[in-house]
Each structure stands twice: as structure tokens, then as C-alpha cells.
Amino acid sequence: MWSGGRVSFVARRLVAALACVGVAAAFGLYAAAPASAATGPAASLLLDGQSQWVVPPSNGGAATFDLALDARGAPPGATVEATVYPRLYTRDGFKSAVKSGPHGYPLSRTAPVAYSSLPSAPPGEGGVQLALTVVTTGWTDSGTKIGLDCTRPTGSGTCAGVYPVDVELLTSSGRAIAHLTTFLTYAVAKSAHPLDFAWVVPVQAPVHLDTATTKPTRAIGALDPADASAIERLVAQLGAASGVPVTLDASPATLQKLHAAGAAGRASLATLAAMSENQTRAEVLRSPYVPIDLGALAGGGDPTEILHQMAAGATVLRRLGIRTASTSTWVTTDPVGSDLLKGLRTVHATSVVVSGTDLSPTLTPSAGTWASTFQLRLGARAADRTRTGTGTLAGSRTGTGTLAGTRTGTGTLAGTRNGAHAAVRAGAPTTVPAAETDNWLDAQFQAHPGDPALAASQLLADLAMVHFERPNTRHVRGMIAMPPSGWQPNPVFNRVLLDGLIGNPNVVPVTLTTFFKTVTPDGTRNAKTRGSGPVLARGTVAELASARAELTNFVDAIVGNPPAKAQLADLLLATETNGLSRRARDSAIAEFRRVLQAQISQIKIDDQRTFTLTSSTGVIPVTVDSSAPYTVVGTLSVSGNKFVFPHSSSTPTFRLEHATNSWRVDVKARTSGYSPLHVAFTSPNGKLVIAAATLSVTSTATTIVGVALTVLALAILFAWWGRTWWNGRRRTGLASVKDNKDPS
Numbered sequence: 001m002w003s004g005g006r007v008s009f010v011a012r013r014l015v016a017a018l019a020c021v022g023v024a025a026a027f028g029l030y031a032a033a034p035a036s037a038a039t040g041p042a043a044s045l046l047l048d049g050q051s052q053w054v055v056p057p058s059n060g061g062a063a064t065f066d067l068a069l070d071a072r073g074a075p076p077g078a079t080v081e082a083t084v085y086p087r088l089y090t091r092d093g094f095k096s097a098v099k100s101g102p103h104g105y106p107l108s109r110t111a112p113v114a115y116s117s118l119p120s121a122p123p124g125e126g127g128v129q130l131a132l133t134v135v136t137t138g139w140t141d142s143g144t145k146i147g148l149d150c151t152r153p154t155g156s157g158t159c160a161g162v163y164p165v166d167v168e169l170l171t172s173s174g175r176a177i178a179h180l181t182t183f184l185t186y187a188v189a190k191s192a193h194p195l196d197f198a199w200v201v202p203v204q205a206p207v208h209l210d211t212a213t214t215k216p217t218r219a220i221g222a223l224d225p226a227d228a229s230a231i232e233r234l235v236a237q238l239g240a241a242s243g244v245p246v247t248l249d250a251s252p253a254t255l256q257k258l259h260a261a262g263a264a265g266r267a268s269l270a271t272l273a274a275m276s277e278n279q280t281r282a283e284v285l286r287s288p289y290v291p292i293d294l295g296a297l298a299g300g301g302d303p304t305e306i307l308h309q310m311a312a313g314a315t316v317l318r319r320l321g322i323r324t325a326s327t328s329t330w331v332t333t334d335p336v337g338s339d340l341l342k343g344l345r346t347v348h349a350t351s352v353v354v355s356g357t358d359l360s361p362t363l364t365p366s367a368g369t370w371a372s373t374f375q376l377r378l379g380a381r382a383a384d385r386t387r388t389g390t391g392t393l394a395g396s397r398t399g400t401g402t403l404a405g406t407r408t409g410t411g412t413l414a415g416t417r418n419g420a421h422a423a424v425r426a427g428a429p430t431t432v433p434a435a436e437t438d439n440w441l442d443a444q445f446q447a448h449p450g451d452p453a454l455a456a457s458q459l460l461a462d463l464a465m466v467h468f469e470r471p472n473t474r475h476v477r478g479m480i481a482m483p484p485s486g487w488q489p490n491p492v493f494n495r496v497l498l499d500g501l502i503g504n505p506n507v508v509p510v511t512l513t514t515f516f517k518t519v520t521p522d523g524t525r526n527a528k529t530r531g532s533g534p535v536l537a538r539g540t541v542a543e544l545a546s547a548r549a550e551l552t553n554f555v556d557a558i559v560g561n562p563p564a565k566a567q568l569a570d571l572l573l574a575t576e577t578n579g580l581s582r583r584a585r586d587s588a589i590a591e592f593r594r595v596l597q598a599q600i601s602q603i604k605i606d607d608q609r610t611f612t613l614t615s616s617t618g619v620i621p622v623t624v625d626s627s628a629p630y631t632v633v634g635t636l637s638v639s640g641n642k643f644v645f646p647h648s649s650s651t652p653t654f655r656l657e658h659a660t661n662s663w664r665v666d667v668k669a670r671t672s673g674y675s676p677l678h679v680a681f682t683s684p685n686g687k688l689v690i691a692a693a694t695l696s697v698t699s700t701a702t703t704i705v706g707v708a709l710t711v712l713a714l715a716i717l718f719a720w721w722g723r724t725w726w727n728g729r730r731r732t733g734l735a736s737v738k739d740n741k742d743p744s
Helices: 004-027 035-039 091-100 225-240 252-261 263-276 294-298 304-319 339-346 439-446 452-469 491-501 512-518 538-557 563-574 582-600 704-740
Strands: 044-050 063-072 079-084 128-135 145-147 161-170 176-186 195-203 246-250 282-284 329-331 351-355 373-377 431-437 478-481 507-510 521-526 603-605 610-613 617-626 632-639 650-656 660-669 673-682 689-699
Touching: 044 161, 044 176, 044 452, 044 491, 063 079, 063 161, 063 176, 079 128, 079 145, 091 176, 091 452, 161 452, 176 452, 195 225, 195 452, 195 512, 225 252, 225 263, 225 491, 246 252, 246 263, 252 263, 252 304, 252 563, 263 282, 294 304, 294 339, 304 339, 304 538, 304 563, 329 512, 351 373, 351 512, 431 439, 431 478, 431 512, 431 521, 439 452, 439 478, 452 478, 452 491, 452 507, 478 512, 507 512, 538 563, 538 582, 538 632, 563 582, 603 673, 603 689, 610 617, 617 632, 617 650, 617 673, 617 689, 632 660, 650 660, 660 689
Parallel strands: 128 145, 195 246, 195 478, 195 507, 246 282, 329 351, 351 431, 373 521, 610 689
Antiparallel strands: 044 063, 063 128, 079 161, 161 176, 373 431, 603 617, 617 660, 632 650, 632 673, 673 689
16 A cells, blocks of 8 residues: 555656646647756756665664765755665666666655755765655655655565665756765664675776887886876775775786885885785785786797796885785686686686676576686686697797796796696696676776766665675675776775775675685686687787897896896886787887897997008907996907917907907918908807997918918929920920021
């Protein structure tokens, strides 16, 4: 049975609607003109804060539901009224109410209250405060009292749940000009089976490479001031909310730039370091230097770059005094394929969090798998295979090679790889403990850019709704939320969310480690993509491998640890950040090569002089100029087909400690004339030519061999000439004798 108040309310609404339609039809104006044309700028109604749950007082009195409202552009005499709708029973119904407003007949509504008469909201919330008295009886339609109609005989007797509340801003004549939909969560008492909630907070900013410079110090752009300010506010809010455990997915590259941004950034890092001392309060995930697509890198065929990323990330966090979690959960927003399993094994991840859009739908949604942990199947056992030999990265490496250290046989990098590829072993399990981030929940972080408090309140109501769908289950259920890519932390959103999690009777905030320990596992799920998933292009993998080899060889030649050494390594890692197109990544690798080459080109061999040897032996001075701000060591060697080097043709430990560095080379010319002398300065392992030149050498000396050859040639010439002369004389004498004997 409807109460008289409810009948009266519905009747008034129907009469008003019919009257409006009739008038519009009579004048042919059913399509309304834009409000701005008649009334000027449209009014808006914003939510600055609210009671995130309502619990009846222990003395049996009425509860209070507070709303902090901000009406902008409200006309004189504007009023506010609130209408509460029936309790929601499914999350789908909750989503529908968020998208298109409440459905069904209202339970009750307040009388219109003059906006100008409302008291100011508490400090920090702004606007005015509308305090609603909540009763469990039926229709009220008077004052600021709202009834949930949940007590018997008209109600079900169960009041706990989530109720849509529509708040309207009305003109003095009663016409609605703005509204918002929020939710009232009614909790009889603290739940015995609350919902676990893990908030993964990304602390990262985009990586920008400066393609206009060749200086390592500037190759990775500074942190944008807006990004730095947003991160500083976020860390301050998280630090102040000591009662809310969170999981921080912090990018070491971002934190490194935050440290260089100024005193405010360093203060935030100190707060972050202090928070990380208690990992049950603020869990910091082990992270690569920049966010990477783990599956795509692992699919390249060699875990080298992944290991470099993780080592660099750990080094940065350690230097900043930030502790990381003892267990390793990998959080990915990239497409999921079987190659992700190789990457997870490489980083020794014990669990993984993936986006719900990358999972095949659960066959039993009523069982609540999506709100539980599960085993994620990545590929089939047939796909696991043993790789023998040295592995492949841009071609096959056999025997012994060098890449950030000496590899013997199969090679070593952060551990020994014996025979088979470490990431994939025959017969290894093809599943990993996993959980999904809820995409609807994630979207709430950016749902209302103009009203972040409303977005945060809807997120909290959504969590309560998930809890109330199955409030008495014996299984521990949980939800994970992670803001979408590109999220800019909003201080209002963060304030409302953090405040709403402290002491929440239906939701318990936890870290990811606690989440995987407490939330009940429920079955096995498959990735939507049954293949390997995205893989870096073969050409890009080859370029990365080549660039890594060049960097390793050059870094081996640098003495000590000057800043350029780490900056070059960081720059190469920055080219691997996820989200880049192939063209953008190739361009980034090319930029790295330009910066590296600029460092290498600081070493030059002076080839402007011409040397002349006046004897068969002599000394050639070789000059190597260095403008590098650090000492470089390598091998300086000379070669030339027309020279013999009596002592040595190389110096294996030639150190460039000064701007000008000289070496005197003893030479012996094989021949006289012009002879090129080739000079090369290489890295200690000889695999990288750092500088090379050809010196012009002219020898004017006559050697013993030359004299002997000349004498021999003259002897042969004189012998030939003497023989020719003698033979001529002989022929002349014979002719004379013949003429004397002639009888005529």
C-alpha cells in the first residue's frame, strides 16, 4: 500500500508532466529551446562531500546523511530537494542508476529547502551542507527527513544496502534546473565479512626524450611542473591517511626526476621513504626503471633488457631510501598473452594483476570469480619448450660473448643461464596466481572531471554494492582498482576516497600482498588472447641489442662512475617505455645512438701532421685528444703493411687522463716513400672502435736492401752493356778480315 504522501507526490509529478506536454503540443514547441537562450548560463549542482555510510545510533535515534553541495549559477530563491529510491540488489542495477539515473518509484523525498538558508559545509568541502534525517519508515515528504521504507509491515525488514539519492536544484517556481545522483549506504553495523579493497596507486609521469640535444644530462626531459605538483600533493595525502593501506606502483624514472625537480620533490620522496618502512601500510612494488610491456619484451627472445630494467629500478629506489615489497606482484595494463608468463618468471613475480578486459568471461559469474583471486592460464604446456644453446637476440650468439659482463657458453647476466632459456622450461606450470582490476571501478577515477567528489562517492558506493550483493558469504571477496593510463591525481577525489575508506563498515582497504593472502581463490581463467600477445618487432629487438652492446663496450672504457655512465644507461632503458609506437621507439633508439656517439666523439686522434723518416728507423708520436670530463681507458694500436714495429704495436692499458695524451711508437720502414700508418683506440675488450685515424708517413732513407738491389741492377746493366759492346766489336773485326781476303 502506498501512503497518502507518496500518492500525492506521484500524482503531482504526473499532472505536471501532462500539463507540460499539453502546452507544448498546443503551441508546437515540444522540442525545447536551449536553456541558455532563455535563462543565460546554465546552473550546475556539484557534490563536495557526503556521508559515505549511515549507521543508526546505538540509542535507537535517527541517523543523519550529510551532503556538501555547491550550486553554481543558482537563481535567486533557488531551492534544493532530495529524493531517495528503492534499495539496489545487483551491481548491474547500480551501474544503470549511475549511467541514466534512478529507476522505479521513489521511496520518499524532502520538502524544498531554500539553498540560501543552508549552513556552510565543513572546512575543506566548501559550499553548503544539507543534513538529511534518515528513518527506516515509509514516505515522509516533509522537512529534511527521508524514509527508507524498509521496516515492516511495508518493508522487507532488511535496511542495510545502497539507495540511490537524486538531489535537484529548483527555481523558485519549482522547475528543476540541475541535479546529481549519489548514493546512501545504510549499514546496520560493521560487517562480519567486509569486502577487501586494494587501491594500486600509480606514481609516475610520462617519459619525454629531448631529441634536440646530445647531452646525457638533458636527453631525458625534466618532470613537467604540473606532474611534479600533482605527485607531491598525492604523496602528502597518502602520507596523512595513515589508516588506509595502499599499494604504490612507483616509476623509479619519475621519482628520479622528482628528486631533481627541487626541494618540494625531495620532501615528497622523504615522505614516501618513511611510508615504505611499513609495507603493510604502504606497499611499494618492485618496478622496472620505466613502465614496460613485460610480455612484449619477453617475447623478443632474451630477458637481457628486462633484467637491466629491474636492476636499474632497484638501484634508484634504494638510493632514494624507498623499501620495496618482499613478495613480487606484477601489475600490467598491457594486452596479455603467453609471453607474459616468460616475463613473470624472469622478474620472479609471485602473482599478477591484469585488466579485466584481457580475460575471457567467467563461465560462472554468479560464483563471484571476478571478485576473487584465481589461477590465470597463459598458453598451453605444448608451448613450453626447452631452448638450448646461447639463446637468440637479434641473431644467434655462439661461443663466448660479452654483454654487461662475460658470457661463457650460454652466458651470464644477473645469474647463470645453463643450457635452456631461464624463462621457459619444459614442463613448467602454465598458470600463475592472478587477480583482475575492475574496469568499471577504474573508470570512476575519471568519471566526473568537473565533480571529483561525486566520482569518488560513486566509487565507494560501488564497493558497498559489491559487498551487499553477497554480504554473508564465508569466502573473502575483494576488488582491485587502478586508475586508467594518463590519470592525473585529483586532490578532491583523493580526499573523499581516503576519508571514505577510514573506518568503513563494509570495505577494508588492504595492500596487494594482503589481498592475495586473504581473498579466497576461485577457479582458473584464461587470457582473451590465446597467442603470445604483442611482441616487439624483430628489427626493434635487433636495434636494442646492438645499442646495448655498444653501450656496454663504451661503459667498460669509462673509469669510475661519472654521471654520464648512468645517464647513458638510463637513456637506453627509457627507449623501452611502454605505449610507444614502433616509429616512436625506433626514433628514441636513434636518439640514444646520437647521444652515445656524441660521448664517443669526444675522443679524437690527431691526424693533421705529416711525419718524415730520414732513416729506416724512427719514432712516430701518436696524440689522442680527449674532451671527455672523465678518464677513458682502452687499447691504442698501430698497423701498416710497410712498417715493422720492433717493440710493440699496441698499449693495452692506454689511459686518457688529460686533454692531450701522447704515445711514441718505434717504427722501421720497409721501403722509402709514402706509407700510411693506421691508428685505432678501442674499448678494453677491443669490440668498440672509439677513435681511428690514418697518419701520413714519408721515408727518405736508403736501406741496405735498397743499396744491394741497386748495385745488383748496375752490375747486370754493365754486364749487359759490356757483352753488347764486345759482341759488336767482334762482328766488326770479322767483317774486316772478310773484306781483305776478297780477290777483287
